[in-house]
Amino acid sequence: MVLLAAALATPLYAADVGQAAIDSCIDRIRTVGGPDGQSGQILSTEYSEANSLIMFEDAGGTVWRCLVANSGEVADLSMAQPSDDGNGAMAGAPAGGTTSTEQVHFAKGKSSAEMNDGLTPGSSTRFVLGARDGQFLNVSIAAYGPGLTYQIFNPDGSFLLDQIDAAQPYRGQLWQKGDHVVEVINRGGDNTSYTVTFAIE
Structure with a gap:
């Protein structure tokens, strides 16, 4: 490589x-x-x-x-x-995975938002939300099936959070101003729906 x-x-x-x-x-x-x-x-x-x-x-x-x-x-x-981990399990998923983008909007006077989505195997959704450096970002995902992971990117494209299991919530302070991206990925072999909650403090 x-x-x-x-x-x-x-x-x-x-x-x-x-x-x-x-x-x-x-x-x-x-x-x-x-x-x-x-x-x-x-x-x-x-x-x-x-x-x-x-x-x-x-x-x-x-x-x-x-x-x-x-x-x-x-x-x-x-x-x-997709790649194979050597034990017959795919790191990604069957062919045909796609990536979509959703803008996260907070209702007036609210600092949190909840969104429902579903992913086919190998697909991902990129949730984009604007925030300022110094604020705290909270992300939690309720997955209705196995195989979901997520990762978070700073406005400059660098990793704020490397890919982790969707069952693990995130809370951390931001150090850049602009659009942050939370990407939810279906690494499993079945269609999976989920609810993701974002909060900015």
């Missing part, structure tokens, strides 16, 4: 696929892929008039399918092949 910084300089597999498209794909995988997503290798690239297809294998063996529009925006990112 090579570091992503090195992967940025990897020669293109298809001359028509621009480096900007590859960079956008790698940046998105670094954001949603957890520790394994921080390094890996490009397996193949394909170009069409509408978008570029990039296949990327991360350090954990998960193969990602990344579609990048000609504008440079990542149109779709999914797990094409």
Whole structure:
């Protein structure tokens, strides 16, 4: 495996696929892929008039399918092949996982919000909420099935919290101002619904 910084300089597999498209794909995988997503290798690239297809294998063996529009925006990112832990258990989930984004809004005069969601195997939802440095963030998840994990990102894309089991609540002080991202991931093999509660103090 090579570091992503090195992967940025990897020669293109298809001359028509621009480096900007590859960079956008790698940046998105670094954001949603957890520790394994921080390094890996490009397996193949394909170009069409509408978008570029990039296949990327991360350090954990998960193969990602990344579609990048000609504008440079990542149109779709999914797990094409999850990794295997050696005991037949998948680190991700079957092919077809997707990532969606939800903005968290607090009602007037309220400092907490509750949201209900459901995830198919391998999918994730990124909850975006604005907060200031010095405030405290509380996150708790009631999962109605196994396999859910979550991780939290600072506004600059760095980890505030590495991926942990959804059964474990989080409370911590923020040290950056801006949009923080709480990503809930279904690492199990079944559809799972859950309720997530956010609070800012």
